[in-house]
Amino acid sequence: MSDNRVLIRVENLHKSFGELKVLKDITEEIREGEVVTIIGPSGSGKSTFLRCLNMLEKPNGGKVIFEDVDLSDKKVNIVKHRQKIGMVFQLFNVFPHLTVLENITIAPTLEKKVPKEAARKKAVELLERVGLLDKKDEYPSRLSGGQKQRLAIVRALAMEPDVILFDEPTSALDPEMVGEVLDVIKDLAQSGMTIVIVTHEMGFAREVSDRIIFMDDGQIAEQGTPEELFKNAKNPRTAEFLSMVL
Amino acid sequence: MVDSVVRLWQKYYYVFFNGLWGTLWLSAVSVLAATVVGALLALMKLSKIRVLDMIVNGFMAVIRGTPILLQLYFFWLLLPKIVPFEMSDTACIVVALIVNASSYVAEVIRAGIQAVDSGQTEAAKSLGMSSVNTMTRIVLPQAIKNILPALGNQYIMMVKQTSLASVFFVPELMTSYKTVQSATFLALPSLIIVGVIYFVVTTVLTKGLDIFERRLQRSER
Numbered sequence: 001m002s003d004n005r006v007l008i009r010v011e012n013l014h015k016s017f018g019e020l021k022v023l024k025d026i027t028e029e030i031r032e033g034e035v036v037t038i039i040g041p042s043g044s045g046k047s048t049f050l051r052c053l054n055m056l057e058k059p060n061g062g063k064v065i066f067e068d069v070d071l072s073d074k075k076v077n078i079v080k081h082r083q084k085i086g087m088v089f090q091l092f093n094v095f096p097h098l099t100v101l102e103n104i105t106i107a108p109t110l111e112k113k114v115p116k117e118a119a120r121k122k123a124v125e126l127l128e129r130v131g132l133l134d135k136k137d138e139y140p141s142r143l144s145g146g147q148k149q150r151l152a153i154v155r156a157l158a159m160e161p162d163v164i165l166f167d168e169p170t171s172a173l174d175p176e177m178v179g180e181v182l183d184v185i186k187d188l189a190q191s192g193m194t195i196v197i198v199t200h201e202m203g204f205a206r207e208v209s210d211r212i213i214f215m216d217d218g219q220i221a222e223q224g225t226p227e228e229l230f231k232n233a234k235n236p237r238t239a240e241f242l243s244m245v246l
Numbered sequence: 247m248v249d250s251v252v253r254l255w256q257k258y259y260y261v262f263f264n265g266l267w268g269t270l271w272l273s274a275v276s277v278l279a280a281t282v283v284g285a286l287l288a289l290m291k292l293s294k295i296r297v298l299d300m301i302v303n304g305f306m307a308v309i310r311g312t313p314i315l316l317q318l319y320f321f322w323l324l325l326p327k328i329v330p331f332e333m334s335d336t337a338c339i340v341v342a343l344i345v346n347a348s349s350y351v352a353e354v355i356r357a358g359i360q361a362v363d364s365g366q367t368e369a370a371k372s373l374g375m376s377s378v379n380t381m382t383r384i385v386l387p388q389a390i391k392n393i394l395p396a397l398g399n400q401y402i403m404m405v406k407q408t409s410l411a412s413v414f415f416v417p418e419l420m421t422s423y424k425t426v427q428s429a430t431f432l433a434l435p436s437l438i439i440v441g442v443i444y445f446v447v448t449t450v451l452t453k454g455l456d457i458f459e460r461r462l463q464r465s466e467r
Contacts, residue, residue: 056368083374093369097387106383107373152369159373 004032007067007163007194008053014061015048022048024218026062030163035195037205040215041241046198049215050165053196054085067162083111086156086164090171092148094140100127100151101136104158112159119158126154130184146177150184157188164188166197202245206230214238251435258426258436265422266443272408272418276343277401283344284351291356302352309349315410318342322414336416343411347404354400358393359385391462398455402448409444419443 008030015023022045030036038046051057053064055071055078064071071081095103104123108114114122127133130150132143140148149169156164166185170178182204189195189208199205205212206226213223214235222235230246233239255262287306290298309317321342326333362385370380412420419440426436 054372056371079371079374079376081374082372085372085374087369087372089365089369089372091365093363093365095366095369095384107370107375110379110383111374111376155373 004034006030007032007034008196009065010049010053010062011065012062013049013052013059013064015045015052015057015059022218023052023059026218026220028213028220030194030196032162032194033192034210035189035208036197036211036213037209038196038198038213038215039200039202039205039241039245040221044215045218046215047167050167050196050198053165054082054087056087079111083107083159084162086159086161088149088152088156088164088166088169090168092140092145092152092172094143094148094151094155096140099137099139100132100143103140103151104155107155108158123154123158126157129187130154144177145173146180149173149177149181153181153184153188163194163196166195166199168198168200170199170201200245202230202242214241216241247435250432251438254426254430254432254435255439258430261422261426262419262439262443264417265419265425265440266447268416268418268421269405269408269444269447272340272343272411272416273401273405275340276347276408277404279344280347280351280404281397283348285355287348287352288355288359291352292359306349306352309346314346314407315413317346318410318413321345335414336411339411339414339416343404343408346407347400350400351397354396355389355393358389358396361392362388394455394459394462398452398459401455402451405448405451406444 006029010026010028013023013026014021026049038049040046048057052059053066055064059072062072066081066085069076069081071078095106098106101120101123104126105114105116105119108119108122109116124133124136127136130153132147132150132154135143135147135151140151143151153164153169169185170181173181178201182201185195185197186204186208197205209226211223212226212229214221214229214233214237216235216237222229222233222238229238230242233242287302291302293299318339322335322338325338325341366384366388367380370384375384408418409420411418412424415421415424423436423440426439427433430436
């Protein structure tokens with residue numbers, strides 16, 4: 001894994017909301033095919049860090065270099081690059097006015113000029129893969145939370161991104177639906193997709209991650225393989241956090 | 247009373263019909279134009295260009311802070327002085343009605359757009375959708391549902407507000423009341439006739455908007 005090319009390089013990233021410094025000088029690399037989990041107490045900057053990777057939050061300083069392009073550069077056409085960075089949100093954010101199928105096809109047909117038929121075919125394949133094919137003509141209001149999130153995942157996949165960012169994808173789900181969403185993400189991880197995921201599901205993090213990053217107070221306090229972090233955390237804050245959530 | 251209303255109607259119905267026609271086209275023109283101008287103002291307000299936002303805010307503050315009748319007088323007095331061509335009273339009043347209504351329409355549209363969950367915009371952005379596509383394909387179709395009921399109310403108000411044009415003897419319903427009233431001195435009966443016509447027009451409009459709204463809800467749930 002460490003030989004793979006670097007997909008995202010974050011250099012000295014800073015982000016503040018007004019007076020509040022949320023990210024303090026973060027430098028990090030995500031390599032192709034890696035599954036990286038970000039954990040940490042709430043307010044530690046995990047989500048903000050993730051949202052800086054596709055410029056949903058504009059950093060106040062530093063660089064986010066994605067496939068050799070600095071996304072924080074104002075001259076960069078961010079729209080084009082975002083097409084290669086999928087994102088799945090805590091609150092699903094599926095489009096309620098579009099059918100399940102249209103949710104998936106709208107971005108590829110509009111932005112990548114994929115012919116309607118090809119986009120539909122691909123969407124059907126994806127829906128089948130996550131067990132939602134029978135819902136393809138329904139509106140999202142008829143889906144459960146878990147189904148909405150699976151839809152959100154395949155909607156992101158339809159753009160054929162090089163990496164997918166997951167922002168607490170199971171935090172808004174009823175407990176009995178967490179499993180179905182995690183299974184889809186697990187499948188994705190095993191298929192070699194590059195994944196960065198912010199989650200509180202420690203068991204899941206341990207199982208699928210190549211690397212876990214522990215964030216605390218806007219900084220990366222510690223990182224390593226699940227084994228390293230869960231078995232012998234070096235930073236006392238990591239140990240304290242893990243002892244609380246495990 | 248009923249008797250004199252009926253007799254007045256039989257004798258002067260064509261005056262009232264002319265007035266109704268005036269009211270309808272005044273309303274139609276000002277509704278259409280105010281919707282277009284209002285939408286543009288709303289987009290200016292939502293744009294990230296500071297100057298545009300400030301200009302629109304200032305304009306809206308003045309329009310909302312002064313009476314509509316004053317605005318009608320203002321444009322009626324001002325426009326003939328500043329435009330290089332002949333401008334009728336009616337044209338001045340139409341402009342004033344549009345200017346007034348567009349400010350309220352803009353506010354309705356802006357609020358409707360901003361009421362759409364920001365997560366929708368973020369999702370569209372994260373999929374690499376352009377801002378134009380995000381607005382036209384994701385945000386606006388959802389905003390319409392917020393906008394339409396309020397906009398319907400605004401339209402009905404605009405229909406009623408065209409009656410102010412009678413102050414300037416622009417041909418419309420309220421002016422036809424004045425005409426019939428001064429010809430017959432039957433003030434109350436002609437007022438009742440005009441009132442009934444206004445009521446019928448606004449009721450039909452309300453029902454029409456209701457049906458349109460319900461159809462929209464059904465297609466999207």
